[in-house]
Amino acid sequence: MKSVFIEAVGIAAPGFASWTEARQVLAGHVQYNDVPLPPHQPALLPPNERRRATPAVRLAFQAAEDAMKMTQRPPADLATVFASSDADLNIIHRISTALTITPRLVSPTDFHNSVHNAAAGYWSIAVGSRAPSSTLSAYDSSFAAGLLEACLLTQIDGHDTLLVAFDLPPPEPMLAKRPIGCPAAVALVLTHERQPNSLAEIRCAATTQSESALTDPALEALRLRNPATRALPLLEHLAAQRSGRIVLPSARDNLAVELSLV
Template sequence: MPALTAYVRGVGVIGPGISDWFALQAVFAGHAALASAPTAIPPLAVLPAAERRRVGNVIKLALATGLQTVAAAAADASSLATVFASSGGDGANCHAICETLASDDRLISPTRFHNSVNNAASGYWGIATGAQAPSSIICAYDGSFAAGLLEALVQAISEQRPVLLIAHDAPYPEPLRAVRPIADAFGVGLLLTAQASAAGQAQITLALTDETVNSLANAPLEALRQGIPAARSLPLLACLARLQRHAETGRVVLDYLDDVRLAVSVKAAP
């Protein structure tokens, strides 16, 4: 695969003890410790009341992360193509459907059914923002963030348009949690463009590699990286934070496939 280059125009992140990109940057810089607190997902006033009642935490997390990213980039959400990446979609909704199917009353509500598909977050994003641009959904187990990043860059470059990547994961309830433990909810958003602009924060270049994946020296952040698939993005976010703080270039290797990883080089946008 030839190297692919694009530009990061905005970043958003929500996770355990992390309210936004600024809070995470403070942790990376050593100005604050990672708070020992569960993920707090902001309320979604952008959805009509009926839709707000129907959606679960996975969709709320995806939309809140996307809106935070769009706000950071001062972009128009309704005009953006999107890529949603999740390692397993809405596990809580899947659990509820399985409980119903195992009961005497096996009738599944229409809301449960349409929320069970992996593109539910994309559909609710369209309702919330009015977006009618193309939207893709990626699922690649623990490599879902890297797969989504690769897909988003390919689209941004080939279509010559901004693409919003939203990677998100949330815990499964028991008994699914026992076989697929996810520590907490985590969402990360990147708005990517094919061309540099005054608003661009960084230039990133992707290439495939068989090198070892980067870990984090900060133990609580490394536990997040290992414990939540979407948090496999943290080494890249740390690299972006160093660039923003010290104009320091960098390169990280992220989880992707069993025998192929994703190398990401970061430098200042021209």
């Protein structure tokens, strides 16, 4: 596979309200502090859409807006890939519960937000984008699947692309069957050509190697708590300004990412 370039990074997770905070921890300069992620008010959403936006959409926006701070590109010019294992199971739970009660009254707002690509729709409205957009799900491999899709969109079609991976814990009884331990989102801006502010060049390929882990026990625990934070080994290389090979979990063969600083 041809290479693409990482231009910007965004993150929202416990202890990481922004890439600025995460970079210091992942580079080993500051100890990780597992504090809850505060609620986010998306700056790019118009007031009406902001009122209707779900916690999942707000979470995706937090990482996406964080990444956009690192680039001068108009967000409307970027193609998008949104990757989420479960989107918003809280809405599915509320709708399913409503259907068991007489009369069966489903919230119109919940119905509006129940589609898996809701975050992509809100983003397109917020930034006025008509660029290509994909939304996908691959369970715990969702970040790897999203990264592969974003790389292909960038390489083949020549679209600079915003990738956003996000998930949040579902309510019980779903949580027992789908144990996501915390809300988290990660965003990357990928370009098909090297730019003056490019951070790294990456090339992806299938591999049978085991997935990469983190040496810090607290960060490794965070990596395993959410499909989006499976990206942490990649972000650790970026934060430490270290070239290397990162293996991300995937459903069949894992995804090897060769990262070279530029």
